[in-house]
Amino acid sequence: MEKTDIYNNYGEQTIAIHAGEIPDPVTKASSPNLVMSTTFIAEADAGFSVEGMSENDPFIYTRWGNPTVRQLEEKLCAIEGAEAAIALGSGMAAISTLLFDQLKAGDHAIISDVAYAALSEITNEMIPELGIEVTKVNCADVQAIKNAVKPNTRLIYTETPCNPLLRLTDIEAVAEIARTHGIKLAVDSTFATPAATKPLELGADFVIHSLTKYLGGHGDALGGVILGYKKDIIPLRKKTAIRLGGSLSPFNAWLILRGIATFPIRMKVHEANALKVAHFLEQHSKVKRVIYPGLPSHPQYQLAEKQMKNFSGLLTFQVEDGKAAAAVLARELKVIHYAVSLGHHRSLIFYLNSEDLLKTSFRFTTKEELDSWQEFAGKGIFRLSVGLEDADDLIGDLNHALSLL
Numbered sequence: 001m002e003k004t005d006i007y008n009n010y011g012e013q014t015i016a017i018h019a020g021e022i023p024d025p026v027t028k029a030s031s032p033n034l035v036m037s038t039t040f041i042a043e044a045d046a047g048f049s050v051e052g053m054s055e056n057d058p059f060i061y062t063r064w065g066n067p068t069v070r071q072l073e074e075k076l077c078a079i080e081g082a083e084a085a086i087a088l089g090s091g092m093a094a095i096s097t098l099l100f101d102q103l104k105a106g107d108h109a110i111i112s113d114v115a116y117a118a119l120s121e122i123t124n125e126m127i128p129e130l131g132i133e134v135t136k137v138n139c140a141d142v143q144a145i146k147n148a149v150k151p152n153t154r155l156i157y158t159e160t161p162c163n164p165l166l167r168l169t170d171i172e173a174v175a176e177i178a179r180t181h182g183i184k185l186a187v188d189s190t191f192a193t194p195a196a197t198k199p200l201e202l203g204a205d206f207v208i209h210s211l212t213k214y215l216g217g218h219g220d221a222l223g224g225v226i227l228g229y230k231k232d233i234i235p236l237r238k239k240t241a242i243r244l245g246g247s248l249s250p251f252n253a254w255l256i257l258r259g260i261a262t263f264p265i266r267m268k269v270h271e272a273n274a275l276k277v278a279h280f281l282e283q284h285s286k287v288k289r290v291i292y293p294g295l296p297s298h299p300q301y302q303l304a305e306k307q308m309k310n311f312s313g314l315l316t317f318q319v320e321d322g323k324a325a326a327a328v329l330a331r332e333l334k335v336i337h338y339a340v341s342l343g344h345h346r347s348l349i350f351y352l353n354s355e356d357l358l359k360t361s362f363r364f365t366t367k368e369e370l371d372s373w374q375e376f377a378g379k380g381i382f383r384l385s386v387g388l389e390d391a392d393d394l395i396g397d398l399n400h401a402l403s404l405l
Contacts, residue, residue, distance in 0.1 A: 007019045007078040012079070012264045013264045015075075015078045015079055016075070016079060016263050017261050019074060019075040019078035019079065020032075020070075020071040020073070020074030020075035020076075020078065020257070021071055021075070021257070032068065032071050032257055033067065033068065034068055034250060034251060034254040035066060035067040035068045035250055036250050036251065037062065038062045039060070039061055039062070040058065040059040040060055040061070042058070042060050046058075046060055050064060050238055051238075062250065063242060063245060063247045064242055066253070067250075068250040068253045068254050068257070069087050069247075069248050069250055069253045071257060072087050072248075072253040072256055072257050073086065073087050073225070075257065075260055076209075076215070076225050076227060076260075079194045079215075079260070079263070080194045080198065080200065080207055080209075080227045081194075081198050081201060082200055082207065082228055082229075082233075083228070083229045083230045083233070084227070084228065084229065084230045084232075084233035084234060085225055085226065085227045085228075086225065086226045086236065086241045087211070087223060087225045087248045087253060088223070088224045088225065088246040088247070088248055089222060089223065089224065089246045089247055089248050089249070090210070090212065090222045090223065090224050091190060091209065091210025091212060091213075091223075091224035092116075092119075092210075092224065093224050093244075093246030094208050094209070094210075094224030094225055094226045094246075095116070095122075095188070095208060095224070096244070096246070097226065097236070097240050097241050097244055098186060098206060098226055098236070099122070099123075099127060099155075099157075100240055101236045101240035101241075102155045102184060102186075103127065103130075103155060105131030106131060106132075106152060107132050107133070107152055107153075107154040108132070108133040108134075108135065108154065109127070109133070109134050109135070109153070109154060109156070109157060110134075110135050110137055110145060110148045110149070110153060110155070110156045110157070111123045111134055111135070111136055111157045111158075112136070112137065112138075112139040112158045112159050112162055112169070113136035113137055113139075114138070114162050114163075114165050114167065114372075114373065115157075115158075115159045115162055115163060115188070116188065116190075116210075117163075117357070117360070117361040119157075120361045120362055120363075121360070123136075124361075124363055133150075133152070135148045135150075136363065136364070136369070137369075138368065138369050138372050139158040139159075139160070139162070139167075139169040139174070140167045140168060140169060140170075140372070142170055142173045142174060142177070144368075145174055145177055146177050149177065149181050149183070153181065154183060154184065155183065155184050155185075155186060156174060156178050156183055156184070156185045157188070158174065158185075158186070158187055158188070159187070159188040159189075159190070159191070160188075160189070160191075160197070160307075161191045161192060161293055161312070161314065162191075163190075163191065164316060164352050164377070164383045165291070165316070165372075165373070166191070166291050166292065166293060166298075166314060166315070166316055166376070167299075167300065167376055168293065168300045168303050168304060168307065169187075170303055171185075171187055171197070171199050171202040171203065171204060171307065172202045172203055172307075174203075175202055175203025175204055176203065178205075179203065184205045184206065184232075185204045185206070186204065186206040186207075187199035187204045187206070187207055187208070188207075188208040188209075189207050189208065189209060190208070190209050190210045190213050190343075191312055191314055192310075192312060193209075193214045193215065193263075193312060193343075195264060195267035195268075195309065195310040195312075196267075196307075196308040196309050196311065196312055197307055197308055200227070200228065200229075202307070205228055205229070205232060206226055206227070206228045206232065207226070208224070208225070208226055208227075209224065209225050209227075210223070210224050211224055211225055211256050212341065212343075213341070213342055213343030213344075214263070214267065214270070214312070214313075214342075214343035215256065215259065215263060215343075216255065216256040216259040216343075217259040217260075217262065217263060217266055217343060217344065217345060218258075218259050218344060218345055219341065219344035219345070219346065220255060221252040221256050221259070223248050223253065223256050224248075266345070266388060267310050267312070267313075268310070269388050270310075270313030270343075270386060270387070271294065271310050271312060271313060272391070273313065273386045273391045273394065274311065274313045274314070274315055274386040275292075275294050275295075275311070276391040277315065277384070277386050277391060277394055278290050278292040278294065278315050279295075280395045280398070280399075281315070281317050281398070282295065282297065284398075284399070284402055286402045286403075286405050287317050287318070288317075288318040288319060288320065288378070289317065289318045289378070290316070290317045291315065291316045291317070291376055291381075292311065292314075292315035292316075293308060293311045293312070294311030299375070313342075313343070313385060313386040313387070314343075314383065314384070314385055314386070315383075315384050315386065316381040316384065317381065317382050317384065318377075318378045318379075318381055318382075319402075319405060320405075321405075322351055322353065322379060322381070322382065323351070323353060323380065324405075325351070325405050326338075326351035326382075328401060328404050328405055329351075329382070329401045329402075332401040332404060333349065333397055333398070333401050334397055335393050335394060335396075335397040336348065336349050336384070336394060336397050336398070337349070338350065341385070342383070343385060344385065344387060345387050345388045346387045346389070347384070347389060348384075348385040348387070349382055349384045349385070350382070350383055351380060351381075351382050351383075352380055352381050352383055353379075354373070354374075354378065354379050354380045354381075355379070355380075358373075
């Protein structure tokens with residue numbers, strides 16, 4: 001769906017509530033409708049193939065387009081400052097769709113050496129098996145990205161902050177490299193969210209979000225989105241997104257629409273809570289190190305201040321024996337849930353063991369890349385997604401569990 005310019009003069013909270021939504025002209029319902037139909041009444045001359053489809057055609061089949069999903073796409077465009085968006089069934093559906101659209105046999109891609117595990121794994125094996133060359137690079141090192149560029153490089157793909165290290169990429173600097181060489185730049189901004197960073201304004205061509213996380217915000221709906229410019233998104237929808245079939249359920253789109261209405265407010269609380277919890281953990285005797293972009297101790301704190309208007313709600317920390325501590329925290333924490341995922345209204349924590357991850361997901365080719373992992377993660381880290389509970393309750397919960405280590 002394309003961006004609607006009428007929202008340009010509104011504030012972020014007004015956009016989050018109103019963009020993409022209008023009262024129903026028949027029922028006068030104020031809230032957005034949920035349209036679950038898979039098919040729509042067509043004109044006699046309607047085509048049977050996506051080949052003849054244009055962006056403004058009437059709805060014909062929900063895999064091609066759906067009124068509820070379109071409302072979500074328009075809202076996301078307004079929030080991110082994008083011209084067009086494609087909402088898909090999960091964050092990984094969005095990533096896969098982009099990779100299969102942008103890369104073909106003989107091409108080369110530069111991918112963050114530390115990123116969402118499923119992206120790392122698909123670019124370790126499946127993508128190279130299609131005849132596409134992949135170079136994994138520490139995307140915090142702009143020079144390393146520059147050095148990795150080849151004549152056949154077609155895509156640079158980075159996350160900032162990256163999952164799970166919370167290491168940052170200087171988007172503006174990498175965009176300059178991409179522009180110079182005619183390469184597309186994709187940024188997974190799930191951890192940062194549009195409340196913190198607008199990658200398109202900094203020169204990126206594509207932005208990826210897992211809508212399952214902060215934008216949905218309630219832990220009850222999978223979704224993903226690719227945002228960018230019409231010249232890229234319109235052919236991507238027709239050529240790849242519709243054909244691969246990673247469609248977003250209209251019901252999930254409706255749930256995510258509901259979640260986005262409170263998104264700007266939620267992000268302020270996520271950040272405030274995370275800062276309080278990070279400061280507490282940094283002073284705790286059982287905690288060896290805390291990584292959070294909003295702390296001056298973060299190795300890239302200056303870049304975080306420059307590039308992020310909100311430091312988000314994700315932090316990591318190390319303790320002496322993380323594996324043993326995980327059993328204690330899983331048993332003792334009462335407010336914080338020991339569970340995967342992030343960006344929900346409730347706080348979530350999970351232990352990530354370095355030995356396991358280096359076997360399954362992340363493959364480093366240089367000593368520098370391994371050293372960077374060890375600097376940020378050591379033998380393992382707890383990834384804590386700080387939710388919307390009272391910060392003092394979260395601190396009390398953590399203090400109780402940590403005191404038993």
